[in-house]
Amino acid sequence: MTVLSKSCIYGVQAAIYLASLPKSEYVSIQEVAGKLNISFHFLTKVLQILTQAGIMISYRGPNGGIALARPSSSVSLADIIGAIDGTEVFTECLLGLPGCGHADPCPAHEQWTSMRNRLYHICKTTTLEELATKASELNVRLAAHPLVQHFTPKE
Amino acid sequence: MTVLSKSCIYGVQAAIYLASLPKSEYVSIQEVAGKLNISFHFLTKVLQILTQAGIMISYRGPNGGIALARPSSSVSLADIIGAIDGTEVFTECLLGLPGCGHADPCPAHEQWTSMRNRLYHICKTTTLEELATKASELNVRLAAHPLVQHFTPKE
DNA sequence: AACATTTAATACTAAAGAGTACGAAATACG
DNA sequence: CGTATTTCGTACTCTTTAGTATTAAATGTT
Ligand code: SF4
Ligand code: SF4
Numbered sequence A, B: 001m002t003v004l005s006k007s008c009i010y011g012v013q014a015a016i017y018l019a020s021l022p023k024s025e026y027v028s029i030q031e032v033a034g035k036l037n038i039s040f041h042f043l044t045k046v047l048q049i050l051t052q053a054g055i056m057i058s059y060r061g062p063n064g065g066i067a068l069a070r071p072s073s074s075v076s077l078a079d080i081i082g083a084i085d086g087t088e089v090f091t092e093c094l095l096g097l098p099g100c101g102h103a104d105p106c107p108a109h110e111q112w113t114s115m116r117n118r119l120y121h122i123c124k125t126t127t128l129e130e131l132a133t134k135a136s137e138l139n140v141r142l143a144a145h146p147l148v149q150h151f152t153p154k155e
Numbered sequence C: 001a002a003c004a005t006t007t008a009a010t011a012c013t014a015a016a017g018a019g020t021a022c023g024a025a026a027t028a029c030g
Numbered sequence D: 001c002g003t004a005t006t007t008c009g010t011a012c013t014c015t016t017t018a019g020t021a022t023t024a025a026a027t028g029t030t
Helices: A006-019 A029-036 A040-052 A077-084 A109-125 A128-137 B006-020 B029-036 B040-052 B077-084 B109-125 B128-137
Strands: A056-059 A065-068 B056-059 B065-068
Touching: A006 A029, A006 A040, A006 A065, A006 A077, A006 A128, A029 A040, A029 A065, A040 A056, A040 A077, A077 A109, A077 A128, A109 B109, B006 B029, B006 B040, B006 B065, B006 B077, B006 B128, B029 B040, B029 B065, B040 B056, B040 B065, B040 B077, B077 B109, B077 B128
Parallel strands: none
Antiparallel strands: A056 A065, B056 B065
């Protein structure tokens, strides 16, 4: 059980990748998928969601691709998560009970809502720009695994 | 995408239910499932995990059932989550990258690890006793839905 | 106009999670 | 001993998520 779905993680990674590029031209999904070591076709579906949500724009044909629709400083982590996974993470409960609230709380209410609010605050105030800056500053990884295809194991 | 699996939520609910009972005798799974409005068979599987993990003890035969193996004050929320869902929630990342750490961080590292640690701390220090006390004090709900079977809808 | 490139859209397959069913084993009780 | 009760263990089905494949639509280049 994870906090974010795979689709959502891929979307965030792709967005950070785009934001970390020097200039914002259209980048082919193929390039992004290759750099992040994600299945091209699967990433295509995820990025379709983000374009439909107005977070990215796409352009078909040669030299086409995708790009951020807005400056990276005005796209929050919460925007991307909300578009792909929905706001469930920020609104639902640790114990997953539907329609929770102060009027009808379960025993873990106080501590969880406090955490949940903090999570939302963090995601809402963390921008793609920040993430991308940190990524290039720290020479930090984005993809799940460094490609190890050079070291083909013997067996 | 949720933080805890359904199985885990059911396990926590059942544990709180047991802990909130005045005395600790064996309670049949059927009773627990009925009170919490959970499928009996499914809950059986979940509670098997908890007995194998040493958190509950079971007894077969008439008047058998399950009970907490330890006093509710020495069972933490983290114990139950760890037994059912594993420690993934506390160790893995928001972005789900495997093998993360200070040596090889992704851009969201700092803020996420801070949150993750807080989650772990909360779960580790919250005991069943506290949850059960709160549950009975506040007359708080445990089950997902109040049973509405009395009001059978016309259509 | 023909062609190559690249996203859009849909459909299909695989894997995991959630839930159901049923028989076996243990135990109390008559 | 026989039977009812209750957990244990396995196997099966259904649903959701993840991943793959294929075709269609758009657009630049020759
Ligand atoms: S802990 Fe609070 S937010 Fe979560 S289900 Fe219970 S009442 Fe709702
Ligand atoms: S945010 Fe930190 S803990 Fe999470 S994957 Fe990145 S490096 Fe690991």
